[in-house]
Amino acid sequence: MKLWGARFTKEASKKLNDFNSSIQVDCRMYKQDIKGSIAHVTMLAKQDIIPEEDAKTIVEALQDIEKDIDEGTLMIDPEAEDIHMFIEQVLTQRTGDVGKKLHTGRSRNDQVALDFRLYTMDRLDDLTTLVKELILTLCKQAEKHTETIMPGYTHLQRAQPITFAHHLLAYVEMLTRDLQRFAFAKEQANVSPLGSGALATTTYPIDRAYSAKLLGMKDISLNSLDGVSDRDFAIDAANAVATCMMHLSRFSEEIVLWSSWEFKFIELDDAFATGSSIMPQKKNPDICELIRGKTGRTYGNLMNLLTMMKGLALAYNKDMQEDKEALFDSLDTLEVCLETVIPMVDTMQVLKENMRSAAAKGFINATDCADYLTKKGMPFRDAYGVIGKLVQQAITSNKVLEELHLEEFQEVSELFEEDIYEAISLDTCVNKRSVVGGPAPAATKAHIALVVQELGDQ
């Protein structure tokens, strides 16, 4: 018989049961469910709503249940309606009438909202740790390549020279913002809805602040309808995950390009690449392609949550049971992607020579050549026109700028002198861009030091 079966005259149909049950999804919240129940029952005893000895019996039984599930001696019943019902049923089997007191002044509506918040907070902590690890791994690679010159691109056309460190540090910045988004989502989740009851609180003299304090939660919700029907924190978490996946997908795309024969800027470690069943020569960046592909499902999950909540009348509606599957999938997806991408980045080989020779082609120093004339007094727009002409001539004679004779430079402007070669060398182009955020080794080294120190301080 169902715990809620008293007003029914028939057994629930198997079809209803299977359709209604969420245990396959929410069973992973058993620890949070037990933690929440322990806080609730401790509060009930403090408020003299149930006897102290009963609370003690319930707490001990809940701790045993957790241990038994951990150790696999208590199997979660796939026929149960959800994890909340399952644990209460086992508790009642084990403690009899005492266990039946646990749910006093509580509803599954505030219970599930609490569990989901606690679970989301725990997982955001795990993801935060992993993102920090990825940031440090990128910094480690960047440290080795502050002087590794490569082409920087716009429109995927060679644009200006940068360094590999500079490029990696762009991702460090994105991931640092991701950490802020995780922290924000966690703060949103860190509000206890416990005590909201089904929708309108309870007539028992509960102490909501006390149970929240026992749970280590920062705040309590201030409206019980909102307490049971708010899933904004889940949307915030799904958004943080989707954005982080978007960043990983951009990085993945670049690894795919860089590991191609056309670029050959990096070589993935054999342990982090795959082969082909027919083409013996192939070495494929499957990890990156999968990350790129899996980004879509995290966008889908975010859209799923937003759509699920759209137009939902207050307060709890069963639609909201769908929230967990969507967010769990996002959390799992990002976690596995991070766990895989970290060692891949750590072990990849950087082919410096290829990066440098790519940077040496494609007139990547044309801006610097125009700046040279500007520094000698020519207005920039005029200098731009002069260098444009020079580039056109060089392309016709199949040369790059630094291969032109001084006379050829001087034909287009008398301002050119012998020092032009030094001014447009790749090293000069990079080293002179030493303002904050630039590719010069001094700037990137300072950036790395700052990031490493900030992560160390957290």
Ligand code: ARG
């Ligand atoms: N399994 C449900 C969920 O995840 C628990 C809350 C059920 N509440 C209810 N009134 N039926 O949303």
